[in-house]
Amino acid sequence: MENLYNQLLQNNKNWVRSKLDQDPDYFKRLSLGQSPPILWIGCADSRVPANEIIGANPGEVFVHRNIANMVVHSDMNMLSVLDYAVNVLKVKHIIVCGHYGCGGVQAAMTNKHIGLIDNWIRHIKDVYRFHQDELNAIENETERFNRFVELNVVEQVLDLAKTSIVQTAWEGGQQVHVHGWVYGIHDGIIKDLDITIRDNNSLSEVYQLDI
Numbered sequence: 463m464e465n466l467y468n469q470l471l472q473n474n475k476n477w478v479r480s481k482l483d484q485d486p487d488y489f490k491r492l493s494l495g496q497s498p499p500i501l502w503i504g505c506a507d508s509r510v511p512a513n514e515i516i517g518a519n520p521g522e523v524f525v526h527r528n529i530a531n532m533v534v535h536s537d538m539n540m541l542s543v544l545d546y547a548v549n550v551l552k553v554k555h556i557i558v559c560g561h562y563g564c565g566g567v568q569a570a571m572t573n574k575h576i577g578l579i580d581n582w583i584r585h586i587k588d589v590y591r592f593h594q595d596e597l598n599a600i601e602n603e604t605e606r607f608n609r610f611v612e613l614n615v616v617e618q619v620l621d622l623a624k625t626s627i628v629q630t631a632w633e634g635g636q637q638v639h640v641h642g643w644v645y646g647i648h649d650g651i652i653k654d655l656d657i658t659i660r661d662n663n664s665l666s667e668v669y670q671l672d673i
């Protein structure tokens with residue numbers, strides 16, 4: 463265990479050296495500031511490292527991760543990241559990236575009691591309830607699980623569009639595109655769900671804010 467821990471610090475030194483070998487000003491340039499065009503909202507799962515799977519460099523992606531890539535509108539952490547990304551960094555794209563095999567989504571399909579996390583997973587159970595007719599009709603359990611992962615991303619994309627932050631940006635003429643993706647743990651491929659939202663017209667009327 464101690465070895466792994468020490469190895470991480472050694473890895474860091476090696477990484478710094480290789481970056482400086484390629485570009486002596488690499489860190490000097492990054493220290494000047496950031497203007498990433500992307501906000502990434504992904505799962506905390508260790509197998510879905512945001513930058514690595516899309517070949518992005520430091521400075522290119524602003525990242526928020528939690529269990530099952532949720533957009534919970536009372537979550538101050540998520541709202542603060544979203545507000546800063548949209549209003550200060552002026553990101554052009556917000557990507558919600560779920561992943562097949564997501565443990566959080568799987569737990570939401572069961573009645574298992576785990577602990578405090580049950581209360582977080584309840585938000586995912588709400589997604590199941592919204593789509594229970596479609597999901598219950600899928601007999602194969604793996605297929606039902608996969609579709610649930612996709613529908614969870616769809617709902618989080620809509621939940622982003624419902625926020626005052628995103629709707630205010632749209633009303634002010636800011637171009638913010640909200641996308642939904644699902645990453646395949648088994649093959650590394652990202653599936654674009656093609657549900658990109660660019661304005662609040664596609665929301666149910668009750669969520670459309672007069673700004």
Ligand code: CO
Nearest residue numbers: 505507564565
């Ligand atoms: Co997950």
